[in-house]
Every structure is written in structure tokens, then in C-alpha cells.
Amino acid sequence: xxxxxxxxxxxxxxxxxxxxxxxxxxxxxxxxxxxxxxxxxxxxxxxxxxxxxxxxxxxxxxxxxxxxxxx
Numbered sequence: 001x002x003x004x005x006x007x008x009x010x011x012x013x014x015x016x017x018x019x020x021x022x023x024x025x026x027x028x029x030x031x032x033x034x035x036x037x038x039x040x041x042x043x044x045x046x047x048x049x050x051x052x053x054x055x056x057x058x059x060x061x062x063x064x065x066x067x068x069x070x071x
Contacts, residue, residue, distance in 0.1 A: 020052040027066030036060035 025031060025044035033042045035057030042053055044067075053061065061067055 017052060019055050021055055021058050022050050022070040023053045023058070023061060024048065024050045024068040024070070025066060026068050029066070031064075031066060033061065033064065 023042070025047055028047050030046065031044045033044075034040070035042065035054060037056035037060070038054050040054060040057065042051055042057070044051065058069060058071075061069060
């Protein structure tokens with residue numbers, strides 16, 4: 001495959017999301033969660049917000065109602 005700027009950007013995006021999974025807010029109320037492992041703060045501002053979450057923090061979110069986890 002020939003190297004182009006477009007290929008480079010796709011590679012960067014793919015690497016940036018490595019070790020991450022998407023989580024979607026499926027309730028009306030905003031939600032702010034501290035990651036159990038990394039200590040990162042994940043903030044959902046409105047219903048249907050989708051954010052990337054570190055896989056290490058994801059297991060702690062399995063019991064939180066109002067979230068849909070994508071593995």
C-alpha cells in the first residue's frame with residue numbers, strides 16, 4: 001500500500017482508540033463517573049452521548065444503570 005497523508009491519519013485514529021471501548025448514555029439525566037482504575041473523569045452531558053472509555057475502567061461501569069457498553 002502506498003503511503004499517503006490519508007493513510008497516516010487513519011492509522012493515528014486507530015491507535016488513539018486502542019484499549020478503549022464506547023459507552024452510550026441511555027437515560028435523560030447527565031452523568032459523571034470517575035474511572036476505578038485510571039481515575040479519569042467520564043462525563044455524559046445528554047442522552048445518547050457516546051464517549052470512549054479505557055477498557056480498565058469499563059468493568060466498573062457494568063453495574064451503572066443508564067449506560068450501554070459496547071465490547
